[in-house]
Amino acid sequence: MRAAIIPARGGSKRIPQKNIKIFCGKPMIAWSIEAALQSGCFDRVIVSTDDTAIAAVAKEYGAEVPFIRPQELSDDFTGTIPVTKHAIEYLESQGETYDDIMCIYATAPFVQPKIITEAYEQFKNSQADYCFTATNYAAPIQRAFKLTENKRAKMFNPEQFNTRSQDLEEAYHDAGQFYWGSADAFKQLKPVLSEVASPYILPRYLVQDIDTPDDWILAELLYQALTANGNLDKQ
Structure with missing residues (x-):
């Protein structure tokens, strides 16, 4: 069996009510829920939240909210892997066993079914513990x-000042959309950014951090442009 876990904590400070704020016509979390369902x-498809308003919106768009996340896993410092572990163990306490889990962010409107x-x-063929979305740095x-x-x-690597760009090794970063993983990997709290993971490489135009009001505006403009040009499927 497979489950999608969408962590969606309340109390966003930089963008108030970020997870349920309207993004291009829908609450932000709705894009992740619908992509997972489709x-x-x-x-x-389960939303892990400590917030009743988020829970209500999640249910409206087809997700389940079988529990309210405990406060000790709802602060500013708790990572997504412990939150996913908690959800898996809750399901197990209800007599349900899952082999594969996808942790998908609630603020990932560019994610596609x-x-x-x-x-x-890729995750299954690679026999890795995780598969996560990544993209390359622009510079x-x-x-x-x-x-x-x-x-x-002051350069971090001044010895590279005279190296040609084409001779420098390409680098990648987490795209912040989702993590496929085995239930055991999440339960063991294995780190994603390690050799146990197989990155799924996305083009940079499908990657947009949304942490500030300026990010939000840019993301909406990018989403509208991509859908207008047929580079992004409308949900």
């Missing part, structure tokens, strides 16, 4: 620099 991959399915196939990370106390530039 993929046909899951026996259950087809990508969920393809990533699952070489070896050329990154920081600002000093007196507002000067």
Whole structure:
């Protein structure tokens, strides 16, 4: 059996009510719920939340909310893997055993049902503990620099200053959409960004962090442009 777990904590500070704020016509969390349902991959699609308003919206769009997440797993410092572990163990306490789990973020409006399915196939074929979405950096990370106390530039890797861009190794980062994994991997709290995981590489135009009001505006504009050009399936 397979389940999708969508962590959706209340109390967002930078974007109030972020998980249920309207994004391109729907509550933000609705995009993740509908993508999971439309993929046909899951026996259950479950939202883990501590917030009754989020729970109500989640149910409206077809997800289940079989429990309210405990407060000790709902602070600013609890990661998604412990939250997913809690959901798996709750289901097990109800007599349900799951082999494969997908933890999908509530703020992932660019996630596509087809990508969920393809990533699952990659996960099973790779025999990895996890498969997660990733994309490459737009610029070489070896050329990154920081600002000093007196507002000067200081490279993190100054030895790479004269290396040609094409000779630098390409780097990738977590795209923040979802993590496929075995139930055992989540329960053991295995780290995702490690050699136990197989990254599913997304094009950069499908990746957008949404952490600030400016991010939100950019994400809506990008979503509208991608759907208008046929590069993103409407749900």
